[in-house]
Amino acid sequence: MAIRVALLGTGNCGSLALRQLVEDPRFDLTGVWVSSEAKVGTDAGELARLDVTTGIAAVDDMDAIIAAGPDCAVYCAMGDVRLPEAMADIRRLLEAGIDVVGSAPGVLQYPWGVIPGKYIDRVEASARQGDATVFITGVDPGFATDLLPFALAGTCRRISQIRTMEIADYATYDGATVMFDVMGFGSPVAQELGDLPMLYQPGVLGIAWGTAIRQLAAGLGVEVDEIRDSVEQEPAPEDFDVAVGTIKKGTVAAVRFQIEGLVGGDPVIVVEHVTRLRPDLRPDWAQPAQDGGSYRVEITGEPSYVMDVCPTSRHGDHNYAAILAAAGRIVNAIPDVVAAAPGIRSTLDLPLVTGKGTYRPA
Numbered sequence: 001m002a003i004r005v006a007l008l009g010t011g012n013c014g015s016l017a018l019r020q021l022v023e024d025p026r027f028d029l030t031g032v033w034v035s036s037e038a039k040v041g042t043d044a045g046e047l048a049r050l051d052v053t054t055g056i057a058a059v060d061d062m063d064a065i066i067a068a069g070p071d072c073a074v075y076c077a078m079g080d081v082r083l084p085e086a087m088a089d090i091r092r093l094l095e096a097g098i099d100v101v102g103s104a105p106g107v108l109q110y111p112w113g114v115i116p117g118k119y120i121d122r123v124e125a126s127a128r129q130g131d132a133t134v135f136i137t138g139v140d141p142g143f144a145t146d147l148l149p150f151a152l153a154g155t156c157r158r159i160s161q162i163r164t165m166e167i168a169d170y171a172t173y174d175g176a177t178v179m180f181d182v183m184g185f186g187s188p189v190a191q192e193l194g195d196l197p198m199l200y201q202p203g204v205l206g207i208a209w210g211t212a213i214r215q216l217a218a219g220l221g222v223e224v225d226e227i228r229d230s231v232e233q234e235p236a237p238e239d240f241d242v243a244v245g246t247i248k249k250g251t252v253a254a255v256r257f258q259i260e261g262l263v264g265g266d267p268v269i270v271v272e273h274v275t276r277l278r279p280d281l282r283p284d285w286a287q288p289a290q291d292g293g294s295y296r297v298e299i300t301g302e303p304s305y306v307m308d309v310c311p312t313s314r315h316g317d318h319n320y321a322a323i324l325a326a327a328g329r330i331v332n333a334i335p336d337v338v339a340a341a342p343g344i345r346s347t348l349d350l351p352l353v354t355g356k357g358t359y360r361p362a
Contacts, residue, residue, distance in 0.1 A: 002026060003071050004027075004068075004069065004072070005028065005334060006068065006073045007044070007076070008032075008065065008077050008089070009033070009035070009076035010076075011076065012323050013103050013138075013330075015048055015049065016324050017076055017327040017330055018048040019048040019050060020327065020331045021074065022044060022045060022050055024331070025357075027331075030069065031056060031059065032047060033065045033077075035078075036060075039058050042057065044058065062092065070098055071098070071099060071338055072098065072101060073102075074101055074102055074334070075090065077089065077104060078104065079103070079105035079106060080178060081177060081198075087105055087119065087123070090102075090105065090108065090126075090134055092126075094127045094132040097131060097132055098130065098132055099134070099337050099338050100132070100136075101135050101137070101330050102136055103137070103138050104136065106138070106141060108344055109137060109138075109211040109212070109215065110212075110215035110218070110346045112218075113210070114207055114211055115207070127344065128342055131342050133337050133342055133343060133344075133345055134343075135345045135350065138329070139322050140166045140271075141211050141271075144164055144166065144309065145216070148295075149164060150216075152307060155303070156301045156303060157302045158302040159300070160266075160268070160300050160301055161298075161299070162268070162298070163271075163296075163298040164212070164270075165272045165274070165296040166293070167273075167293060168288065168293030168318065168319070169276050169277065169292050170275050170277055170319065171243060172242070172319050173244070173319045174243040174244055180244065181197070181198065182197065184196065184200070185244075185252050185277060186246075186251050186252065188250070188251055189233045189235050189250070196231070205257060206227040209259045209271045210227055212259075212271050213261035215346055216269045217261055217268075222263050223263065224261040224262065224263060224268075225264065226262040228259075228260050228262065229258065230257065231256070233252045234253060234254035234281055234282050235251060235253060236250060236251055236278075237249065240253075240278065242277050253277045253281055254276040254277060254281040254282050255273070255275045258272045289310055290318070293318040293319070294308050294310045294311075295309040311324070332357075335357075336351055336353060337350070
């Protein structure tokens, strides 16, 4: 019997997750929630950019989504700039007995040691009330910072450091809120700490990627004593255009940031991001393994590894392919999340999601 699933949020990730939910016979779509009034009443097939009519019209009413009785909700609504609202949405779904998989709120990927225990306790209480499960994932933080390094780490005799990297050109990424408000592209280069955008304020990187640091530490069986972060910004040499607008000369056009989990003073777990809006900027920073962007896992140990992951798609560039991978990881986890014990679950808890049910003839 197909799993009854609702989709919440039809942005970059949500629309791709919706496409799979419509096409994949493992799932029966029960409803679509949207935040934009302009999308209300639009058929799910159109929102998924498919040439089909599903008979499921988008609503902006959470009560209607819950009333339809889904087994699971795919939550892809914005969480970066509306964390309290996203947490409240998750709790409401769990209390209604609906399992949740999704891309937000990111702090629920592995919240232990990252956010105060009282917030974790509230989500766990909601999960117990509804006998429901929540699993939040993505790419980075997500499978590139947990699933892939764990797979390699399981072959090592000794490990002294795990480093995961995203190295990408974001010129074609069309999420204006993330690009401008969160990452600060197109803003003046910060001259002092207070000028930095939200993401780079003290402790924020450590929260946003602390889930990856703490989960890797738990998998390795080590205790992280401290998380520290750093950021570098590079100005645009002249005005140029990207998908979300014009980047003015002298404003931020490339960023490199790093989050380190220290064990006994050593950076044992490191997450690094190199994000450019033009490939010629800062050639001294790490370069991707393919044009546009890639992900990298480096393990220093015995044996040591360097693994480059190069997402591609026939329907878009590297940025599209990466978001598609996030959506696939979310949707393909649904059967295991529905079968899992109640509470907050992570990659450490779920069985290996193998892609069962995804085969289609070429």
